[in-house]
Amino acid sequence: MTGLRGRPILAIFAFAAAYLAVGLVVRNQYYQLILTLVLVWAIMGVSWNVFSGYSGLVSFGHASFFGLGAYTVTLLLVKLDITPWIGIPVGMLVGVAAGVLIGYPTFRLRGVYFALAMLAYPLALLYIFEWLGYQEVPLPMKREAPAAYMQFSDHRAYVVIALAMLIAALLVSLRIERSRFGLSLTAIKQNEWAAEASGINALRWKLKAIMVSGAIAAGAGGFYAVVLLIVTPSTVFGMLTSAQALIVTLFGGVATVWGPVAGSVILIPLAEILHAELGDKIPGINGVIFGAAIVLVVLVAPEGVLPKLRDALARRRGNGAARPGVVEPAAAAVMPPRSPTSEVLLRVANLSRSFGGLRAVQDVSFEVRKGEVLGIIGPNGAGKTTLFNVLNGFIRPHAGEVLFEGRPLIGLKPSDVCALGIGRTFQVMRPFPRMSVMDNVVVGAFVAERDDKRALAAAREALERVGLTAQADAIAGGLTTLELRLMELARAIASRPKLLLADETLAGLGSQEIDTLLARLAALAGNGLTIVIIEHTMRAMVRLADRLLVLDHGAVIAEGRPQDVTRDAKVIEAYLGKRWLARAAH
Amino acid sequence: MSSSLVILENVLQGLTAGILIGSVYALMCVGLGLIFGVMRVINFAQGEFLMLGMYGTLYAYTWLALGRFLGPYVGPIVGAVLAGIAVYFVGILLHRYLLARVTGAKVAGSEGEGHYPQLILTLGLSLIISNAGLIFFGSTPENIRTPLSASAWEIGPLAADHVSVFLNKARSVAFLVSVGVAIALFLFITRTRIGKMLRAAADNPEAATYMGIDVERAHRIAFGLGCAITALAGGLVATYYPFQPYVGLEFVIIMYAGVVLGGMGSIGGAFWGGLTIGLVQQLSTLVLPTQLQNTAIFVVFLLIMMLRPEGLFGRNVERA
Numbered sequence: 001m002t003g004l005r006g007r008p009i010l011a012i013f014a015f016a017a018a019y020l021a022v023g024l025v026v027r028n029q030y031y032q033l034i035l036t037l038v039l040v041w042a043i044m045g046v047s048w049n050v051f052s053g054y055s056g057l058v059s060f061g062h063a064s065f066f067g068l069g070a071y072t073v074t075l076l077l078v079k080l081d082i083t084p085w086i087g088i089p090v091g092m093l094v095g096v097a098a099g100v101l102i103g104y105p106t107f108r109l110r111g112v113y114f115a116l117a118m119l120a121y122p123l124a125l126l127y128i129f130e131w132l133g134y135q136e137v138p139l140p141m142k143r144e145a146p147a148a149y150m151q152f153s154d155h156r157a158y159v160v161i162a163l164a165m166l167i168a169a170l171l172v173s174l175r176i177e178r179s180r181f182g183l184s185l186t187a188i189k190q191n192e193w194a195a196e197a198s199g200i201n202a203l204r205w206k207l208k209a210i211m212v213s214g215a216i217a218a219g220a221g222g223f224y225a226v227v228l229l230i231v232t233p234s235t236v237f238g239m240l241t242s243a244q245a246l247i248v249t250l251f252g253g254v255a256t257v258w259g260p261v262a263g264s265v266i267l268i269p270l271a272e273i274l275h276a277e278l279g280d281k282i283p284g285i286n287g288v289i290f291g292a293a294i295v296l297v298v299l300v301a302p303e304g305v306l307p308k309l310r311d312a313l314a315r316r317r318g319n320g321a322a323r324p325g326v327v328e329p330a331a332a333a334v335m336p337p338r339s340p341t342s343e344v345l346l347r348v349a350n351l352s353r354s355f356g357g358l359r360a361v362q363d364v365s366f367e368v369r370k371g372e373v374l375g376i377i378g379p380n381g382a383g384k385t386t387l388f389n390v391l392n393g394f395i396r397p398h399a400g401e402v403l404f405e406g407r408p409l410i411g412l413k414p415s416d417v418c419a420l421g422i423g424r425t426f427q428v429m430r431p432f433p434r435m436s437v438m439d440n441v442v443v444g445a446f447v448a449e450r451d452d453k454r455a456l457a458a459a460r461e462a463l464e465r466v467g468l469t470a471q472a473d474a475i476a477g478g479l480t481t482l483e484l485r486l487m488e489l490a491r492a493i494a495s496r497p498k499l500l501l502a503d504e505t506l507a508g509l510g511s512q513e514i515d516t517l518l519a520r521l522a523a524l525a526g527n528g529l530t531i532v533i534i535e536h537t538m539r540a541m542v543r544l545a546d547r548l549l550v551l552d553h554g555a556v557i558a559e560g561r562p563q564d565v566t567r568d569a570k571v572i573e574a575y576l577g578k579r580w581l582a583r584a585a586h
Numbered sequence: 587m588s589s590s591l592v593i594l595e596n597v598l599q600g601l602t603a604g605i606l607i608g609s610v611y612a613l614m615c616v617g618l619g620l621i622f623g624v625m626r627v628i629n630f631a632q633g634e635f636l637m638l639g640m641y642g643t644l645y646a647y648t649w650l651a652l653g654r655f656l657g658p659y660v661g662p663i664v665g666a667v668l669a670g671i672a673v674y675f676v677g678i679l680l681h682r683y684l685l686a687r688v689t690g691a692k693v694a695g696s697e698g699e700g701h702y703p704q705l706i707l708t709l710g711l712s713l714i715i716s717n718a719g720l721i722f723f724g725s726t727p728e729n730i731r732t733p734l735s736a737s738a739w740e741i742g743p744l745a746a747d748h749v750s751v752f753l754n755k756a757r758s759v760a761f762l763v764s765v766g767v768a769i770a771l772f773l774f775i776t777r778t779r780i781g782k783m784l785r786a787a788a789d790n791p792e793a794a795t796y797m798g799i800d801v802e803r804a805h806r807i808a809f810g811l812g813c814a815i816t817a818l819a820g821g822l823v824a825t826y827y828p829f830q831p832y833v834g835l836e837f838v839i840i841m842y843a844g845v846v847l848g849g850m851g852s853i854g855g856a857f858w859g860g861l862t863i864g865l866v867q868q869l870s871t872l873v874l875p876t877q878l879q880n881t882a883i884f885v886v887f888l889l890i891m892m893l894r895p896e897g898l899f900g901r902n903v904e905r906a
């Protein structure tokens with residue numbers, strides 16, 4: 001995340017200038033049409049990319065927006081004599097509305113279900129528009145005032161308008177990529193649960209994305225109607241329309257600003273010219289070209305043509321990224337003095353949750369005091385992680401109450417819980433694997449900082465506090481377990497939480513690494529952070545925790561100071577079984 | 587005839603037509619469901635295999651003069667079976683050279699289990715096959731005309747003197763064949779060694795590999811078989827429904843609606859799901875204009891996914 005800087009914008013205008021030069025020189029009307037269509041599909045690609053590219057939710061239904069835009073412009077002109085100059089913006093508003101209406105119910109679905117559902121919308125619309133009697137609607141010619149109705153005898157004007165629209169779309173796309181908008185979407189794409197727990201309201205960002213995307217696609221559709229002067233349901237709502245948006249983007253490079261443009265510049269003229277030259281002899285040749293293009297891309301360059309080229313160039317220059325430094329092992333943990341107060345930060349009362357017949361959490365009550373470290377221990381399957389999932393909003397309890405600073409938490413989304421000041425790390429680590437360590441942590445900082453620059457600063461500070469500054473630019477997918485644990489910790493504290501829920505943060509670490517992590521946790525606690533930590537190795541817990549809470553079969557069986565709890569008969573039984581209890585009694 | 591009798595007759599007619607057509611939908615859904623169930627792959631090109639089955643049946647029927655030798659009942663069925671066999675090998679080849687690169691062991695554990703490239707690849711295949719179809723078969727709608735297409739058996743009168751149900755002969759034959767093939771497939775999957783291999787590979791590919799099962803081969807067979815069954819169903823449809831190279835798109839949503847309705851991953855569910863979709867489609871004509879038949883299916887499809895994504899008959903739930 002680097003903010004809007006000069007170079008990419010310069011690149012956009014340089015491209016536009018070059019394209020404009022070509023567009024003004026070309027005299028052949030047919031080539032002018034192709035030049036215009038390249039831009040229309042580039043805009044469609046940008047639209048698809050803004051939504052599907054960044055969020056990872058594959059839309060097979062962008063024709064819905066395109067077609068609604070086209071029909072809005074056409075029907076406004078035909079029925080109410082409203083010029084496309086107004087019709088296109090109105091169409092874009094329709095696109096926004098369609099985005100909300102389609103997105104809101106459909107975002108409940110995941111993965112392939114989402115993709116399939118999106119396919120159904122444009123096809124349903126296609127049949128509805130046919131049924132309404134709009135099989136073939138020509139746009140009336142306005143000979144008295146052509147320019148006022150966006151009708152030009154000099155077709156270069158269309159190239160200019162389309163170019164202006166593409167510039168606008170690219171600026172929007174760039175703006176999204178360089179801000180918390182794009183980074184939040186990418187985080188959702190890579191791990192939605194982790195994003196939610198880090199304070200990213202996934203539904204809100206997805207809705208925003210589909211609204212922006214719907215507006216751009218509807219704009220492209222409206223303009224398309226103006227250029228072709230006729231709309232039919234099958235051309236604007238048809239499968240090929242949705243497919244082309246996706247194909248130019250995937251071909252050029254998904255989730256890159258320039259990918260859709262590159263894909264469109266290469267594929268559209270190829271398909272159009274082949275269609276014009278051979279269309280009468282080989283009628284489906286353009287469809288075959290599009291199909292072959294994406295099959296090839298998936299097999300040969302799954303990231304798209306542009307990223308592939310960039311990688312090849314980078315490799316030739318030979319700048320392999322050096323692996324950054326290792327985490328400094330901490331000196332034997334010196335626990336700074338802590339002063340837990342008697343003020344209650346979190347109050348859990350009679351919490352229960354079951355899965356079918358399994359009572360994962362039953363009637364659990366406890367309090368967390370401000371400034372303390374509370375350890376939750378218990379054998380595997382005791383319900384510890386479920387308890388955390390209820391506390392941070394992943395799971396709704398069947399009974400009970402949770403109050404954080406006196407405010408009830410039940411029913412809040414994880415992102416809201418995070419916003420109130422509860423950070424969380426995961427037992428099975430949930431990094432955003434293809435993002436840099438810094439970006440991972442920045443995502444955590446968004447909820448605390450409205451301003452992107454200050455979020456960056458907060459992330460840097462969080463990395464420093466856990467001792468991961470040297471790895472800031474590394475890609476998270478390549479980190480060691482210790483580094484990942486520290487990164488999750490940094491991501492959680494970047495949101496400036498009052499309470500940290502750390503779920504088996506020590507799992508999978510060697511003894512020296514445990515020391516390092518314990519020291520960092522202790523330092524955080526020393527600075528006044530309240531921590532609830534799950535762990536099942538007693539030894540580590542005795543060193544870190546002020547109090548222990550022992551869960552077994554979902555219920556609290558003991559609570560108190562570590563040295564007392566470890567001597568508790570019920571605890572020994574839960575951990576080691578009845579036989580050991582008898583021995584311990586001697 | 588009183589209006590209530592007219593309604594009764596329409597409902598009865600809609601029900602029988604729904605069951606007849608639905609059974610063929612059910613068979614195509616079983617093909618798609620088999621592929622998804624075993625490979626966990628969304629095959630977007632399934633409609634195109636249906637289309638290949640239609641043209642395959644047409645050419646087998648006309649070139650081999652099956653109608654003359656085998657008569658209007660058996661001729662198209664043999665044609666459809668031949669088309670199914672041909673498409674089986676097409677499927678095997680496509681899996682070996684294309685799909686295997688983005689499915690199975692290649693993508694186990696990767697981001698989203700590789701669904702993204704699978705969707706794209708099969709979308710590409712769908713575009714290539716349908717447009718290649720346009721090149722080779724032409725855009726003129728075709729159908730397989732047999733004397734059965736336009737004749738019907740009358741059952742009844744069932745009530746009063748006039749209320750009787752007409753069974754289109756071509757559809758009735760298609761119904762019987764569909765049910766027969768579905769039963770045969772069921773026996774194949776539950777009783778034979780290869781069937782067990784498929785089920786093991788579907789249930790837990792990793793464990794199946796450790797037990798010495800060639801999961802890659804299981805996937806290939808499932809893909810070929812799934813394509814073949816859908817193609818066979820396509821051949822049956824071709825006897826009463828005009829088709830052109832883009833016909834696959836009309837059916838792919840029907841197939842997905844059926845498979846989702848039955849619960850993704852459940853092959854038996856896919857059958858009942860497809861049957862239900864047929865009923866919905868035919869009964870919707872009682873209240874909706876015919877052009878909106880397919881819209882009714884889309885609405886049902888969306889509703890099922892929103893309200894009960896595990897399907898009406900499903901137990902194989904995909905969790906977030």
